[in-house]
Amino acid sequence: MTARAHALSTRLLHAGLGAFDDSGAAPVNVPVVRTSTVRFASGADYERLHRLRHDGENVATYGRHGTATHRALEAAIGELEGADHTLLAPSGMAAITLAFLSLLSPGEHALIQDSVYGPVRERLEPLLARLGIDVTYFAAKDGVPAHALRPDTRLVYVESPGSFLYEIADLPALGAFAEQHGLILAADNTWSAGWLHQPLAHGAHVSVQASTKYIGGHSDLMQGAISTNDPGLALRFRDTHEALGLAVGADDAYLALRGIRTLGVRLARHAQNALEVAQFLQQERAVARVFHPALPDDPGHALWRRDFSGANGLVSFAFEDGDIARAGRFIDSLQLFSLGASWGGYESLALLAPPSRLRPHSYFSGDAPVVRLHVGLEDAADLIDDLRRAFRLTCT
DSSP: OOOOOOOOOOOOOOHTTTOOOTTTTTSSOOOOOSSOOOOOOOOOHHHHHHHHHHOOOOOOOSSSGGGHHHHHHHHHHHHHOOEEEEEEEEHHHHHHHHHHOOOOOOOTEEEEETTTOHHIIIIIIHHOOOOTTTTEEEEGGGOGGGOOOOEEEEEEESSSSOOSSOOOHHHHHHHHHHHHHHOOEEEOTTTTTSSSSOOOGGGOEEEEOOTTTTTTTTTTOOOEEEESSOHHHHHHHHHHHHTTTTOOHHHHHHHHHHHHHHHHHHHHHHHHHHHHHHHHHHHHHEEEEEEEEEEETTTTTHHHHHHOOOSSSEEEEESSSOHHHHHHHHHHOOSSSSSSOOSSSOEEEEEEEEEEEEOTTTTOOOSEEEEEEOOOOOOOHHHHHHHHHHHHHOOO
């Protein structure tokens, strides 16, 4: 009788565990191994390990390459992503930049989903332009971007769901489009943290995410990761990673490793709280639209049900009117939701986006401001009471 494969929750708890030592004992958690210099027992060992690294094995010959702490986290993220190769980066944005600089050369072209993470437009696009790399944005809601394909196109880059309005791309369709035209498909998987969705199993060649967010889970580290099953792409990532001198501190790797062990139970609570908040917002008169893919009337709901195993703590809503000052007073009236630009930690956050920020997103329409909520691990009834009070103070 064939043994049943272990569930992801089980595999994630056991990925990257430390080996038993000669005494037959091992700690539960991999120790924090900090070093800048790696010592070698002999010249032969020095040559052997450097040769292995040159041939593509992820061994450390210098502190920048990471230690046993980093290898354990890479193994755990690889388990989440279903990836054979994972590299860590100092931030999610560093992981995104690593992907673009590894996969594109001067004179080449990338197709980018137009609801992508804002700094890709604001910071990365100007850098790519300086390097002679051109980009075109496309609307995921329109399907595959065949109209924008060029002879020099090499990369399709999506963020699904997007981090503000949660537009979902049809990843299998884009994967088939990429295969047909010899393109690389890369996906920002931060929303799902790898727990709710595995892009590599749905047609993507590369998955990147900001482990700053749900993997860390406690708003106390900056980190990113890039994963692939293609050994050739993995080598390109490693070479660019080396050239850029990217490194993650062992303490941050340890914090992310500690956070990843409780990812599933935290996300379940985030998702339940967020759904209750989203349902409350749907009944609020001051709200014109609620953005959350788990809601049956969300435009991306069918794709979400097909490709994802659950939702997270992000909910956004558009006000009924365009009074940006009133929306700002609403944010300031909240007590349990702090004003903050990130998400993925245990705490609840709120962030106001004026229409000008969202107009590049074809998924957005209208002139009303949008508030993004990250619904944390507090009691859902308390969070709803906080929102209700802020609405009554500012929107009546």
